Amino acid sequence: xxxxxxIAGRTLRSRLLLGTGGFPSLELLEEAIRASGxxxxxxxxxxxxxxxxxxxxxxxxxxxxxxxxxxxxCHTARDAVLTAELAREAFQTDWVKLxxxxxxxxxxxxxxxxxxxxxxxxxxxxxxxPYTTDDPVLARRLQDLGCAAVMPLxxxxxxxxxxxxxxxxxxxxxxxxxxxxxxxxxxxxxxxALAMELGCDAVMAASAxxxxxxxxxxxxxxxxxxxxxxxxxxxxxxxxxxxxxxxxPDEGRPQFAS
Amino acid sequence: xxxxxxxxxELHAGDTVADVLARMGLAPDAKGIAVAVDDGVVPxxxxxxxxxxxxxxxxVLTAMQGG
Numbered sequence: 201x202x203x204x205x206x207i208a209g210r211t212l213r214s215r216l217l218l219g220t221g222g223f224p225s226l227e228l229l230e231e232a233i234r235a236s237g238x239x240x241x242x243x244x245x246x247x248x249x250x251x252x253x254x255x256x257x258x259x260x261x262x263x264x265x266x267x268x269x270x271x272x273x274c275h276t277a278r279d280a281v282l283t284a285e286l287a288r289e290a291f292q293t294d295w296v297k298l299x300x301x302x303x304x305x306x307x308x309x310x311x312x313x314x315x316x317x318x319x320x321x322x323x324x325x326x327x328x329x330p331y332t333t334d335d336p337v338l339a340r341r342l343q344d345l346g347c348a349a350v351m352p353l354x355x356x357x358x359x360x361x362x363x364x365x366x367x368x369x370x371x372x373x374x375x376x377x378x379x380x381x382x383x384x385x386x387x388x389x390x391x392x393a394l395a396m397e398l399g400c401d402a403v404m405a406a407s408a409x410x411x412x413x414x415x416x417x418x419x420x421x422x423x424x425x426x427x428x429x430x431x432x433x434x435x436x437x438x439x440x441x442x443x444x445x446x447x448x449p450d451e452g453r454p455q456f457a458s
Numbered sequence: 459x460x461x462x463x464x465x466x467x468e469l470h471a472g473d474t475v476a477d478v479l480a481r482m483g484l485a486p487d488a489k490g491i492a493v494a495v496d497d498g499v500v501p502x503x504x505x506x507x508x509x510x511x512x513x514x515x516x517x518v519l520t521a522m523q524g525g
Contacts, residue, residue: 269521
């Protein structure tokens with residue numbers, strides 16, 4: 201069965217995006233990427249460390265994944281745009297996961313700066329995937345600017361709190377037609393499945409995999425959860441009811457002497 | 459004084475971006491590298507000829523693990 205995700209004209213067979221941050225080693229990262237089946241992984245841009253051991257670029261090239269540079273750590277549109285331009289130069293990709301952070305404790309997005317950065321990057325020819333809140337109105341604004349997808353949070357980055365407001369996420373899903381990639385907050389596989397059941401087109405997992413006790417096993421679990429959630433969303437769940445509805449017919453039931 | 463990745467360096471005004479990379483032990487065509495001078499991107503094609511101005515702040519960046 202063909203069920204591919206298309207973002208900005210690019211076809212992805214996997215609906216799981218993987219973050220590369222937090223893995224204990226490059227070897228585990230490579231194994232986890234393979235176990236996840238992900239074809240799109242995020243990387244950050246930082247100063248060259250002459251003492252660094254092994255090359256992340258080489259490891260990622262070996263897995264054949266597409267790179268999605270992020271602008272993590274940027275607090276202004278200006279910094280995010282410059283970081284994206286440098287990432288385009290370094291990795292030869294127009295794609296950028298746009299993060300503009302407004303608060304150090306929660307790492308929540310700064311909406312006005314996010315909109316400003318998205319507009320400038322789209323004007324400069326970037327394929328912009330913005331990390332955003334679960335606000336349907338903001339998501340629609342980002343879509344209307346020309347963002348290729350939106351990446352709403354389920355909970356703060358690295359919190360592992362899951363999807364705190366499934367109602368907002370479902371409303372956001374209705375509010376935009378571009379792909380919705382649930383980003384941030386995933387703690388375990390069931391969170392990823394829920395995101396897909398709520399209608400998200402894909403899930404991004406980072407800390408949930410990298411910081412799991414067994415990252416490779418968790419990467420595999422996420423792959424299965426995303427696939428299961430996607431299937432369930434298409435299958436159409438039964439409505440919730442307060443009282444029981446018998447699943448076994450009463451007809452033909454024998455009468456026993458009392 | 460030329461600042462390289464936030465630290466004082468022994469580079470001089472007039473040195474090229476290619477000189478910077480050589481000093482860092484990076485190949486002139488190193489993959490996955492981007493260079494900014496004074497908050498402006500220096501495209502790969504200009505690395506050989508781009509001369510650093512006085513008091514330039516040079517950033518040499520690459521991929522790091524990140525979400």
